[in-house]
Amino acid sequence: SGSIVVKDLADQLGIKATELIKRLINLGVMVGVNHELDKETAVIVATELGAEVEERASVQEQEEILIQGEEDAPESLRERPPVVTVMGHVDHGKTSLLDRIRSTRVTQSEAGGITQHIGASVVEHDGHPIVFLDTPGHEAFTAMRARGAQVTDIAILVVAANDGVMPQTVEAINHAKAANVPIVVAINKIDLPDANPERVRTELTEYGLIAEEWGGDTIMVPVSARTGEGIDKLLEALLVQAEIMELKANPDRPASGTIIEAKLDRGRGPVATVLVKRGTLHVGDVFLSGTVWGRVRALINDRGQRVKEVGPSMPVEVLGFNELPEAGDDFVIMPDERQAKSIADARANRLRASSESGPRGVSLDEFYQRL
Ligand code: GDP
Ligand code: MG
Numbered sequence: 001s002g003s004i005v006v007k008d009l010a011d012q013l014g015i016k017a018t019e020l021i022k023r024l025i026n027l028g029v030m031v032g033v034n035h036e037l038d039k040e041t042a043v044i045v046a047t048e049l050g051a052e053v054e055e056r057a058s059v060q061e062q063e064e065i066l067i068q069g070e071e072d073a074p075e076s077l078r079e080r081p082p083v084v085t086v087m088g089h090v091d092h093g094k095t096s097l098l099d100r101i102r103s104t105r106v107t108q109s110e111a112g113g114i115t116q117h118i119g120a121s122v123v124e125h126d127g128h129p130i131v132f133l134d135t136p137g138h139e140a141f142t143a144m145r146a147r148g149a150q151v152t153d154i155a156i157l158v159v160a161a162n163d164g165v166m167p168q169t170v171e172a173i174n175h176a177k178a179a180n181v182p183i184v185v186a187i188n189k190i191d192l193p194d195a196n197p198e199r200v201r202t203e204l205t206e207y208g209l210i211a212e213e214w215g216g217d218t219i220m221v222p223v224s225a226r227t228g229e230g231i232d233k234l235l236e237a238l239l240v241q242a243e244i245m246e247l248k249a250n251p252d253r254p255a256s257g258t259i260i261e262a263k264l265d266r267g268r269g270p271v272a273t274v275l276v277k278r279g280t281l282h283v284g285d286v287f288l289s290g291t292v293w294g295r296v297r298a299l300i301n302d303r304g305q306r307v308k309e310v311g312p313s314m315p316v317e318v319l320g321f322n323e324l325p326e327a328g329d330d331f332v333i334m335p336d337e338r339q340a341k342s343i344a345d346a347r348a349n350r351l352r353a354s355s356e357s358g359p360r361g362v363s364l365d366e367f368y369q370r371l
Contacts, residue, residue: 023049026154033271072250072278080249080312081122081129082242083151083275086180087172088158093188096156096225098132119261120272121302125235130242131275131313133260149258149328150179151275154241155232157185157209161195161222165203173207182245183209184237185220191227249312254333255281259289259325260315262283270321274331281316282309285335289325291348293340296320313314 004026010017010033017033023045024031031037037045086094102121123130144151155176159169176183185204187197201211201220210216219237223230254274257343262272272289274281285296297320299307310316318331325331334340 002039004039004042005033006031006035006037007033009037009042009046013046015049020045021050024232036343049305050254063141072132072253076250076252077248078251079302080082080247080251081131081314082153082238082245082247083120083131083133083313084156084238085133085152085155086156086158086174088156089160089163089166089172092158092160092163092166092169093225094158097186097188098134099224100225100228100231101132101347104228116302118302118315118317120275122314123235125232125239128239129313130235130238130334131315144178144258144260144328149330150181151258151260151277152179152246153245154238155181155183156238157183158188159185160325161187161197161200161205162189162192164196164199165207170207177208182241183218183242184234185209185211185218186230186234187220187222188225190222190229191224197222224241247313249278251278251280253279253281255310256330257281259327259329259331262321262325262327264324268319270324272318272325272331274318274322275315276310276312278279278312279333280298280309280311281318281333286337286340287318287320287331288334288340289331289349290329291344292321292323292325293334293337293344294322295337 004012006020007017010020016247021031021033024037024041027041027045029045031039058282060351086098088094101123104123117134120131120133124134157169157172157173157176159165173183185200187200189195192195192359201214204211204218205214205216209218209220211218211220213220219241220236220299221230221234225231256278257276259272260275262270265271270292281295281296281299281300287294287296296318298318299310300317300319301307301310302315307316334343
């Protein structure tokens with residue numbers, strides 16, 4: 001007791017043995033990887049390194065402050081559209097419902113409304129936009145959440161009226177509850193002769209979803225993705241739900257949001273769809289996303305149109321990334337390229353360091369206790 005082998009000390013500090021040996025040499029201690037260090041020396045060198053680790057942490061905190069910006073004053077907040085995800089059991093009609101909702105939009109709009117796949121689409125109902133994430137199913141939902149991103153405001157739970165509540169229906173309910181996302185139920189396929197919406201309502205009560213007409217607070221709308229029946233009522237219900245939630249954001253600040261899709265395009269290089277959470281994103285803005293940065297070269301909306309700026313809740317394809325970002329990562333506007341690059345580089349270095357030397361799991365306190 002009272003001594004530790006250099007190799008083990010390096011492990012505990014989460015650094016390479018060669019780095020530790022260099023430090024020790026600077027302190028006038030000539031050792032190899034298998035040498036034993038006395039406790040005093042170990043503490044001195046660990047403290048020195050620990051101070052650096054803490055310094056690095058505070059740089060990280062500064063980054064966060066720079067990135068998150070100031071809190072928005074209540075009077076700066078404006079209503080923003082709801083962001084909606086469709087969930088439910090396989091074959092209950094998620095894709096059909098999304099297609100139906102989107103085609104409703106296209107027929108209502110003037111000519112040339114060709115939908116471009118950017119991972120989300122905007123539909124207007126009574127002049128109010130509603131944003132739909134295109135990827136149905138909870139896989140996308142949970143993958144995003146696993147990265148700490150929550151972009152969904154409301155989940156549409158699709159339940160086929162001829163089939164009722166199935167295992168993935170229950171999973172979807174659990175995911176939405178865990179994420180604290182309210183559910184609007186679409187009881188689908190009511191055009192089928194064996195459709196039984198009452199049975200669906202009854203089954204859902206077992207999972208705490210009580211229909212409004214039964215005195216509960218879950219909006220349930222019978223629909224048919226095939227015939228289009230009830231689709232307007234469903235859109236109306238989403239707006240009602242959004243109103244209850246008082247969804248707001250400050251549009252008058254530098255944008256921040258989440259990457260919802262990213263791909264390497266043959267002609268255009270790395271492109272990503274960003275869902276703006278707050279602020280307004282402009283062409284020319286400098287941004288940072290994970291270890292990737294760039295300057296917005298072009299913004300393209302879900303109709304394939306080039307736009308100059310986009311506000312809260314809106315999805316937009318962004319060109320100008322230096323590398324491919326990752327879905328679920330934050331996207332933030334930076335004051336200038338130098339700062340964007342320096343934080344991106346620092347993050348990349350941190351990632352590299354932690355993958356080279358294993359997890360930096362030990363706090364200084366823990367380390368001292370182990371000695
Ligand atoms: P998903 O797996 O939840 O995305 O389900 P799909 O949208 O792929 O639909 C599964 C099947 O149900 C397809 O054959 C659809 O044509 C059919 N379907 C979807 N919605 C309806 C509906 O409202 N009525 C009827 N009769 N069939 C539907
Ligand atoms: Mg599908």
